[in-house]
Amino acid sequence: MTLTETTGGARDSAGPARSGDLAAALLTPEARRDPYPFYARMRREDPVHRSAQGIWYLTRYADVEAALGDLRLSNDRDRMTRAYTALGGDLKAFSRLTDRLGRVMTNTDPPDHARLRRLTNRAFTARRVEALRDGIQRIVDRLVDEAVAAGPAMDLIESVASPLPMSVVCELFGIPPEDLPQVKAWFQRFGRLGEDIDKSEAAIEQYEEYLARLVRDRRADPGDDLISALVATQAQDDRLTDSELLATCFVLITAGDETTTHLVGNAVLALLRHPGQLARLREDPALVRTAVDELARYDTPTQAIVRVVAEDVEIGGRTLREGELAYLFLAATNRDPERFEDPDRLDLTRPGNRHLSFGNGPHFCLGGPLAKLQAEVAVGTLVRRFPHLRLADEAALEWRPNPLQRRLTALPLTY
Numbered sequence: 001m002t003l004t005e006t007t008g009g010a011r012d013s014a015g016p017a018r019s020g021d022l023a024a025a026l027l028t029p030e031a032r033r034d035p036y037p038f039y040a041r042m043r044r045e046d047p048v049h050r051s052a053q054g055i056w057y058l059t060r061y062a063d064v065e066a067a068l069g070d071l072r073l074s075n076d077r078d079r080m081t082r083a084y085t086a087l088g089g090d091l092k093a094f095s096r097l098t099d100r101l102g103r104v105m106t107n108t109d110p111p112d113h114a115r116l117r118r119l120t121n122r123a124f125t126a127r128r129v130e131a132l133r134d135g136i137q138r139i140v141d142r143l144v145d146e147a148v149a150a151g152p153a154m155d156l157i158e159s160v161a162s163p164l165p166m167s168v169v170c171e172l173f174g175i176p177p178e179d180l181p182q183v184k185a186w187f188q189r190f191g192r193l194g195e196d197i198d199k200s201e202a203a204i205e206q207y208e209e210y211l212a213r214l215v216r217d218r219r220a221d222p223g224d225d226l227i228s229a230l231v232a233t234q235a236q237d238d239r240l241t242d243s244e245l246l247a248t249c250f251v252l253i254t255a256g257d258e259t260t261t262h263l264v265g266n267a268v269l270a271l272l273r274h275p276g277q278l279a280r281l282r283e284d285p286a287l288v289r290t291a292v293d294e295l296a297r298y299d300t301p302t303q304a305i306v307r308v309v310a311e312d313v314e315i316g317g318r319t320l321r322e323g324e325l326a327y328l329f330l331a332a333t334n335r336d337p338e339r340f341e342d343p344d345r346l347d348l349t350r351p352g353n354r355h356l357s358f359g360n361g362p363h364f365c366l367g368g369p370l371a372k373l374q375a376e377v378a379v380g381t382l383v384r385r386f387p388h389l390r391l392a393d394e395a396a397l398e399w400r401p402n403p404l405q406r407r408l409t410a411l412p413l414t415y
Contacts, residue, residue: 001035003375010321013339015062021052022038022041022042022045022046022057022215023048023049023052023055023057024052024131025038025041026038027403027405029107031403032399032401033399035303035331035346035403036296036331036335039059039329039331039332039335042057042059042329042332043059043060043332043336046120047059047313047318048060048063048316048318053323055087055321055324055327056318056325056326056327057326057327057329057331058316058326058327058328058338059162059333060285060316060332060333060336061333061336061340061356062336062338062339064330064332064347064414065330065333065356066331067315067358068360069288069326069361069362070140070310070313070354070362071310071362072310072313073307073310073313073326074307074309075307075310075363075414076308077277079308079310080308082308082323083308083323083324086323088327091099092211093411095250099213103323111167112414113186116235117362120230120233120248120252121366124226124229124252126369127369128172128226128229129373131371132171132172133377134166136164136168136277136373136374136377137381138169138248138379139164139167140164140260140377140381141381143159143167144159144160144385146159147159147160151414152415153392153412153414153415154412154415155410155411155412155413156268156382156411156412156413157261157262157408157410158263160259160264160378160382161264161265161268161411162259162261164260164261164370164374164378165260165261165374166180166184166187167172167180167255167369168260169252169253169257172225172226172370173214173220173226173227173252173253174214174223174225174226174227174228175214178199180187180255182210183210186203186204186207186210187254187257189203189206201339202235207250208246208250209326211246211249214249215231215245215246218231226252227249230245230313248303252366252367258405259301259371260370260371260374261369261409262408263295263296263300263301263371263372263374263375263381264374264378265293265301265407265408265411266299266300266406266408267292267295267296267299268297268379268382268411268413269299269391269397270299270346271295271297271379271383272389272390272413274346277347277348278344278383280349280382281348281383285380285383288376288379288380289376291348291379292372292376293353293372294347294373295348295358295401296355296358297334297340297350297353297357298334298346299406300355301405301406302330302331302336302404303330303403303404303406304327304328304330304331304403304404304407305328305330305404306326306327306404307325307326307328307361308323308324308325308326309322309323309325309326310319310322312360327404330356330357330359331357333355333356334355334357339354340353358371388415390414390415391411391412391413391414392413396412
């Protein structure tokens with residue numbers, strides 16, 4: 001179910017959305033182009049807002065930060081399915097997918113989540129992520145070289161930002177480069193789940209069989225890759241089961257793809273729209289490490305995440321009832337003036353930048369450090385190699401229609 005199907009409400013033809021239509025206002029073309037004024041209004045007028053369909057919208061930093069760590073707001077797949085079904089959603093495709101995947105970190109609550117997270121953390125270490133830096137640099141250099149060879153202009157999303165995360169994930173998991181085209185084809189089929197569930201499920205089945213073969217190979221001949229590390233955790237007392245191992249591989253490989261792509265795209269667009277900050281980064285390339293955090297705060301690709309109320313909870317003076325859905329708008333918290341000074345200003349040297357772009361609490365994004373590293377290398381490389389990088393056509397920029405995400409359809413650049 002999409003946000004469009006659940007918000008309800010309508011625009012007043014004589015002016016902006018009324019207070020009761022704050023949720024519906026996020027569906028307008030104006031909000032798609034720039035949602036941040038709408039978030040500011042929601043924070044100001046009704047920061048814990050209940051839509052016409054009974055869905056809660058949280059937009060203040062303090063409220064969302066607390067909600068992310070509150071176990072009464074659940075990420076459990078069965079609760080989520082019941083909540084959406086109660087609103088009239090048709091989740092047959094989603095349910096079949098989650099039934100096939102089983103219970104994984106992203107759709108469980110503690111204690112199951114804590115066990116799965118702990119085991120996966122042993123494999124997905126900071127050392128392993130940082131060790132990918134040189135490989136990521138080689139991938140970015142190759143993608144940029146190919147884009148330059150194709151002509152004096154490029155679509156950054158298509159040429160660099162989209163192929164980057166899948167190439168990195170394949171290296172991290174030890175997936176042979178020659179298998180990358182097939183893996184990409186499966187991912188494209190997953191993304192069209194709502195169009196043809198049978199074809200999507202067939203692609204998932206083929207992908208699972210492929211992962212199972214990789215797992216068998218790593219058991220017989222372990223390497224220095226993430227699948228080998230996950231296989232090694234099966235020697236622990238609270239080990240991953242075979243089905244959990246396959247589901248964890250599936251989720252880890254798929255989770256960071258689109259988010260990383262559009263973290264890079266949104267970051268480059270923000271820099272091009274703020275030439276003073278771009279110039280500052282050119283003068284001090286080492287600034288890229290803190291710059292990526294600020295760019296993620298300024299325009300995060302994951303605008304909101306969803307939770308379902310497992311037990312009545314009071315937030316901001318309002319009572320959220322068991323079974324209701326809550327949308328936690330991370331992007332709105334990142335522009336909250338109660339937390340960030342002059343929040344609508346891009347400042348690559350911003351101190352104390354505790355943004356919530358990768359969540360917080362038990363479900364903090366495991367792949368966040370890897371996404372940031374890829375963005376750091378990609379942005380740093382583009383800034384260094386293209387002193388005259390600019391937008392080909394600002395007016396032509398289009399954003400995808402899902403208000404829970406902030407993702408460009410393309411980013412045409414000249415250099």
